[in-house]
Amino acid sequence: xxxxxxxxxxxxxxxxxxRWGVLLTGIIILLGWTLGNNTLINSGLFIxxxxxxxxxxxSGIIFLFSKDxxxxxxxxxxxLTLSLSLFLxxxx
Amino acid sequence: MIGILILLMSILAGTFGSIFGLGxxxxxxxSLTLIFGIDIRHAIGASIISVIxxxxxxxxxxxxxxxxxIRLAIFLEMATTTGAILGAFLSSYFSARNLFILFSILLxxxxxxxxxxxxxxxxxxxxxxxxxDPLANKLNINSTYYDQQLGQTIHYKIYNVxxxxxxxxxxxxxxxxxxxxxxxxxxxxxxxxxxxxxxxxSATSNFMIGVTAAASAGAYFIKGDIIPEIAAPVAIGVLIxxxxxxxxxxxxxxxxxxxLFILLLVVVAIQMxxxxxxx
Numbered sequence: 110x111x112x113x114x115x116x117x118x119x120x121x122x123x124x125x126x127x128r129w130g131v132l133l134t135g136i137i138i139l140l141g142w143t144l145g146n147n148t149l150i151n152s153g154l155f156i157x158x159x160x161x162x163x164x165x166x167x168s169g170i171i172f173l174f175s176k177d178x179x180x181x182x183x184x185x186x187x188x189l190t191l192s193l194s195l196f197l198x199x200x201x
Numbered sequence: 202m203i204g205i206l207i208l209l210m211s212i213l214a215g216t217f218g219s220i221f222g223l224g225x226x227x228x229x230x231x232s233l234t235l236i237f238g239i240d241i242r243h244a245i246g247a248s249i250i251s252v253i254x255x256x257x258x259x260x261x262x263x264x265x266x267x268x269x270x271i272r273l274a275i276f277l278e279m280a281t282t283t284g285a286i287l288g289a290f291l292s293s294y295f296s297a298r299n300l301f302i303l304f305s306i307l308l309x310x311x312x313x314x315x316x317x318x319x320x321x322x323x324x325x326x327x328x329x330x331x332x333x334d335p336l337a338n339k340l341n342i343n344s345t346y347y348d349q350q351l352g353q354t355i356h357y358k359i360y361n362v363x364x365x366x367x368x369x370x371x372x373x374x375x376x377x378x379x380x381x382x383x384x385x386x387x388x389x390x391x392x393x394x395x396x397x398x399x400x401x402x403s404a405t406s407n408f409m410i411g412v413t414a415a416a417s418a419g420a421y422f423i424k425g426d427i428i429p430e431i432a433a434p435v436a437i438g439v440l441i442x443x444x445x446x447x448x449x450x451x452x453x454x455x456x457x458x459x460x461l462f463i464l465l466l467v468v469v470a471i472q473m474x475x476x477x478x479x480x
Contacts, residue, residue, distance in 0.1 A: 119271060120264050127261035134257075135440050142204070142433035150429040154250060157436060158418045160257045161411035168275060179340075183275050187412070190282035194416040197289055 119171045123164060130160050162191060203237060208434040210236075214251060215442020219259035220450040221462055222406030223384035224252030224414065225439060227469055239431060245380065246426030247435045249418050252384075254436050256411025258443025263404035266347065266451065270401055273342045273359065273391075274408040277369045281383060281413055284373020292378050300378055301477025308470035311389050312463050318393075331396065336362040346401060349451045357398050365395035376413070384410045385469060388462065399459045403450065 134157045141149030169184030210232050211225075218225030226248040233244035263269045337343050337359040345356045359365075368390035376383035384406050391402035421427050450458065 117267075120267060120269075123271070124261045124265040127257055127264065131257050131261065131440060135437060138433050138436050141429070142437065147429040150433045154422075154427065154429070154432055154436065157250070157253055157257065158415050158422075161253060161415040164260070164408075165275065165278070165412055168271060180272060180275060183279060187275060187278045187282055190279070190286060191412070191416045194282065194286050194289070195419045197286065 118175075119168060122171065123167060126163070126167060127160065130156070130163070134160070162188070165191070204430070204434045207233070207237065207431065208438040211251065211435045211438025212442040212445070215255050215258060215439035215444075216446035216449065217442070218251070218255040218384070218439070219407060219443040219446030220403070220453070220458070221384070221465060222388045222403035222410070224248065224255050224410050225442075226251060226381065227472060229435065231472070233431070242424075242426050243428050243431060246421045246424075246428065247431050249414050249421050250427060250432045250436050251439045252414040253411050253418065254439035255443045256407055256409075256414070258440040259404075259407050259447035260411065262444075262447040262451070263407060266349075267344075268346045268400055268404040268451075269408045270342060270344050270397075270405045271408070272340065273344075273397070274405045276340060276342065277366065277387070277390075277405075278409050278412055280366045280369035281373035281376075281387070281409065282416065284370040284375075285377040285413060285416070286373075288374035288377025291374065295378055297379065298477050298480050300375070301473050301480065304375060304379060304381075305470040305473035305477065308385070308466050308473065311393065312466035312470065314393060315389075315459070315463050315466070331360050333358060334360050334362050344401075346398070348400065348455070350454055355398060357401065358396075360396045361394050365390050368394050373413075383413065385466065389466075392459075392462075399455050399462065400450065400453075403458070403462075 134153045137153035137156070138150055141147065141153055165184055165187050169181055169188065172180040172184060211229070214225035214228035217223075217228060229248040229251045230241075230244045233239040233247060234241055260269065264271070340362065342362075343358045345354050347353075348355050369387065372383045372386035372390060375386065387406040387409055388402045391397040391405060392399060397405070418427075
């Protein structure tokens with residue numbers, strides 16, 4: 110099952126990315142909180158917000174490399190609507 | 202001192218949210234406003250952070266254990282984000298009061314219809330012979346996961362792909378109109394319409410809510426609704442809670458999870474009536 114293999118690969122890469130990303134942001138925010146440093150807290154929060162978007166982005170790249178064009182397009186569409194809503198959020 | 206209390210409350214919210222596929226807003230918002238006397242705008246800003254932290258904190262475990270159906274998540278995410286954008290445009294045409302009441306009616310009805318189907322064993326519906334959806338094959342979203350509580354691999358199919366997709370679209374519109382997280386609606390759509398096993402519904406919703414919330418987080422940041430002194434203990438607490446919750450959910454019986462979710466629907470329905478009246 111080549112397809113099943115691809116999915117497992119995507120899952121492993123994503124799981125690793127998430128684990129380290131979460132640990133890193135947790136440490137930055139905790140450090141900022143104990144030091145009372147708002148800049149540090151905000152940088153941590155910023156990375157935290159980026160993580161889910163990065164999740165879709167990396168899935169998209171992996172789908173592209175596994176020649177799964179349908180899901181690559183799906184990921185692109187999601188990223189497009191996400192940037193559109195970010196843009197709308199500024200207006201509304 | 203208040204920071205430590207917010208941290209403890211957030212651990213609870215993260216545990217709870219990660220088990221049910223929600224963002225924890227239903228715990229964070231009332232406790233920040235009612236117990237800690239924090240302004241509702243800042244409480245909502247903190248709850249956005251809570252949603253993202255729940256999603257990212259639990260996702261690693263759920264993805265590694267294959268409970269999250271990534272393809273299904275990305276496919277359905279197209280519907281929710283499109284719905285959310287449409288909802289943002291429509292928001293000036295609707296009265297939030299009526300929408301809250303409408304939403305709570307929908308939740309009451311859903312809890313009833315989920316209760317009626319509560320005989321679903323392992324979260325799989327064997328009672329009714331359902332017709333396979335050829336679209337599920339084309340989209341490659343039928344999958345398997347290992348159920349730790351049962352100690353066996355569960356093969357599941359996904360039904361009613363198109364109705365489920367439109368349900369998600371509606372969920373996206375409603376969440377933008379009401380400014381609520383749509384985790385509960387996502388789990389409902391997957392469970393009720395698409396017959397997805399409850400653990401997969403919860404984990405897949407968990408994956409999706411973070412993506413949706415990240416899109417609106419930027420706007421909250423710019424508006425200044427995310428206060429670092431509040432958001433820091435919320436983020437740390439929720440990350441810890443989500444880690445705990447993702448381990449608990451794994452070992453739970455699907456039937457128990459589903460029954461608790463039905464009770465949760467009733468509680469949120471009452472909360473929504475309250476928000477509709479006091480708005």
